[in-house]
Amino acid sequence: MRRSFDLTRNLTTLFVCAVSTVLLTRSFLALAGYPQVGGKKFHIAHVLYGGLLLLTACIILLALLNPEAKVVAAVFGGIGFGLFIDEVGKFVTKDVNYFYRPAIAIIYVCFVGLFAVIRWLGRRRFSAAEAVLIAIESLKREAVGSLTDERRAQVLKLLADTGADGSLADGVRRLIEQAEISRSTPSAIARLAARARSAWAALTSHHLFRSLIFTLLAAAVAVSGVELGWLLRDGFGGLPFSQKAFALSTVAADALLLVGALRLRFSLLSTLQWYEHAVLLEITVSQVFLYTSEQLAASLNLFALLALWLLLRWGIHFESAQRRRQEWAGQRVPAARESP
Numbered sequence: 465m466r467r468s469f470d471l472t473r474n475l476t477t478l479f480v481c482a483v484s485t486v487l488l489t490r491s492f493l494a495l496a497g498y499p500q501v502g503g504k505k506f507h508i509a510h511v512l513y514g515g516l517l518l519l520t521a522c523i524i525l526l527a528l529l530n531p532e533a534k535v536v537a538a539v540f541g542g543i544g545f546g547l548f549i550d551e552v553g554k555f556v557t558k559d560v561n562y563f564y565r566p567a568i569a570i571i572y573v574c575f576v577g578l579f580a581v582i583r584w585l586g587r588r589r590f591s592a593a594e595a596v597l598i599a600i601e602s603l604k605r606e607a608v609g610s611l612t613d614e615r616r617a618q619v620l621k622l623l624a625d626t627g628a629d630g631s632l633a634d635g636v637r638r639l640i641e642q643a644e645i646s647r648s649t650p651s652a653i654a655r656l657a658a659r660a661r662s663a664w665a666a667l668t669s670h671h672l673f674r675s676l677i678f679t680l681l682a683a684a685v686a687v688s689g690v691e692l693g694w695l696l697r698d699g700f701g702g703l704p705f706s707q708k709a710f711a712l713s714t715v716a717a718d719a720l721l722l723v724g725a726l727r728l729r730f731s732l733l734s735t736l737q738w739y740e741h742a743v744l745l746e747i748t749v750s751q752v753f754l755y756t757s758e759q760l761a762a763s764l765n766l767f768a769l770l771a772l773w774l775l776l777r778w779g780i781h782f783e784s785a786q787r788r789r790q791e792w793a794g795q796r797v798p799a800a801r802e803s804p
Contacts, residue, residue, distance in 0.1 A: 469598040469622070472586035473777075474534050476744075478542035479578055480773065483748055485546025486571060487766050509554070514547030531610055549574055572752050579748055592628040599623060599636040606643045613645050614785045664782045674728055677735065681725040685718050692718075706753040713749040717742040733783040740776045743769055 468474070489510065493499075501508040521541035524533050552574075553567030554560045590598070602619045605611040623637055667673055692714050695707060703711065724738030747769050754765065 466594045466597050467585060467588075467590070468534075469590075469601070469618070470534065472582065474538045475582040475585070476777075477535065477538040478545070479575070479582060480744075480747065480770065481539050481542025482546040482549070482578075483575055483752075484766060484770060485543045486550045487751060489547065489550050509551055510547045511551040511554075514544040514550075517541070517544030517547065520544070529604060530608060531605055568752070572749075575748055575752070579744075590622060590626055592626040592633070595619075595622045595626040595628045596633050596636055599628075599633075599640055603636070603639055603643065611643055611645060616640055616643060616645070618785070660778060661782055664779065665786075668732065668783075674732070677732070678725055678728055681721050681728075681735075681739070685721050685725075688714055688718050688721075710750050710753040713745060713753070717745045717750065720745065733780065733787065736776055736780045736783060740773065740780060743773050743776060747773065 517540045521537040521544060524537040524540065549571050551562060552570050553562050553564035556567070556570070557564050599619045599622075602611060602615055605615065619640055620637065623633065623640075628637075692711055695703070695711055700708065700711070720738050720742035724735045724742070727734040727738060747766065751766050751769070
């Protein structure tokens with residue numbers, strides 16, 4: 465089995481959508497008094513909507529070739545899976561009990577397992593064969609007018625890093641180098657992304673930017689420390705299990721933030737990645753246990769964390785793309801000097 469180049473982005477999108485759906489669904493049902501759709505005789509459970517969304521994601525993946533299709537499928541699939549797993553309590557009890565208390569633990573274990581699979585798949589290095597297949601997939605982008613200069617740089621660097629060689633690899637490399645970059649009128653999303661990229665470049669080049677990032681990281685740790693101190697004001701032993709788990713996950717997230725702050729002097733990209741680890745830990749662990757005691761607070765925190773995660777993903781994407789362009793340009797300069 466060969467992996468997709470965008471697997472981490474797509475699977476992380478699915479994962480965050482699934483976790484968010486569970487928390488938002490339970491918050492909405494609690495605030496609305498657990499309404500039932502279907503009248504007195506029927507009950508249309510939201511697991512059915514989840515199944516329809518999962519089917520929609522499958523249809524999108526099987527029927528469409530556009531690169532954007534995988535992102536849309538990841539969103540639909542994540543929401544669908546969240547609606548499905550949220551009702552797991554009904555399917556493990558004889559009395560079809562949605563409020564079965566261990567259901568939260570089952571949901572949590574499923575999400576932890578999914579998170580571990582995503583990280584395992586994403587951390588493995590791509591092979592030469594995978595690099596060639598990714599390059600061929602990028603040629604499909606040229607056919608639909610969506611191949612960007614950034615994507616070409618990514619693919620050429622991947623081919624070089626994996627040492628892909630042979631007639632097929634060399635042919636694909638030449639085709640990628642000669643491929644026509646999309647010159648069509650950019651969509652509204654593309655224009656927005658270009659503006660965001662320009663704003664990010666201007667922001668990161670400012671001499672006070674790194675100081676600002678360090679200050680934000682330190683402030684986040686300080687605020688978290690105050691909240692944790694208030695939670696532990698009567699001692700750790702007297703807390704219920706959910707609050708103990710929340711406290712421990714908060715400490716772990718703060719440790720990730722501190723590592724990111726220490727990495728700032730060496731690499732902004734590394735700092736952003738550590739910061740993302742901390743935010744994902746908050747979303748996937750801390751918020752789940754916070755929800756058991758403070759539903760409204762968990763929902764508000766979730767919205768803020770999701771917005772922050774999106775900003776971090778943009779920053780990581782821009783920094784990674786800039787680094788790849790610089791490395792590719794550095795590889796091309798010596799090659800140009802060596803040519804007769």
